[in-house]
Amino acid sequence: MAEFECRLKKYRLLKDLTQEQLAAQVGVRRETIMRLEKAQYNPSLKLAIDISRAVEAPIEEIFIFD
């Protein structure tokens, strides 16, 4: 899996969303959001776009690949 840094938690808290709420918005399980925040799961492009729209932040600022 590609190494990356994920700043999802920061943007999610800025939007005052729980993992559960964000998961429901983007159509995944809470566990998936949790793995994403720990940068232990590489999301599909669609999920990354959905998350970026949900937290209203650019993809490249949420997922940072070296």
Add this chain to the structure above:
Amino acid sequence: MKKNKTKIWVGCGIFCIAAVLLSVWYAATFNDSRLVVPMDFGSYAFTPKDLPMILSITLACGYAIALFVLLFVRAGKSRRKVAQTNITRKINPKLGFLGLLGFFGLTGFWTYSTIGAVFPFAFFLFFGFFGFFYEGRMSGTFMDERFRENAARAQLNSYKITFVITLAVLIVLCQGKLFSSLEYTLIAAVIALSLTLALGLFLPEYLLYRYDHDDQMDEGEE
């Protein structure tokens, strides 16, 4: 299936078994065990006393075919429902106990030594039903992209493991005859293939459960 329908099907099954047992008793007592013990059907001539056996066997066969069709239709419906809802099918983990049926495979050693039949070894396949323990625990889970990815990974890994085992067993068996007997070699091949296929049924469910739950071992809400 509704409980009432299940009761009707179970009731019909019990009725069919009772009808067969009763007609066997009738044939053994009043009809010289015709159609019960092996007989030469080339010279078979119908007698009215054969009717109970013929009717009960027809009924039992009809029931078995209807049950098979019902299960086939239900499996199709369940698959369509899973595709529509994106939620894994509901299965009781206790169904995993059906895996114990695999021990019936051991009867193959007895049937081979008494009547030369090797097909009971295929019952080892039922060991694969132990996978229901894990499928049951994952039932009703929403199948998001990570779940599907894990499912594909589990399936691929189980294919890899079962193919490697199958190949290794076949190479070993093909090196030479087991106990200097081609027959024993083929029986060993049947047993090994049955067990490997059972592993192929069990592993995808087990690995999917592990992948999904190992991920959650260190989880914590924010």
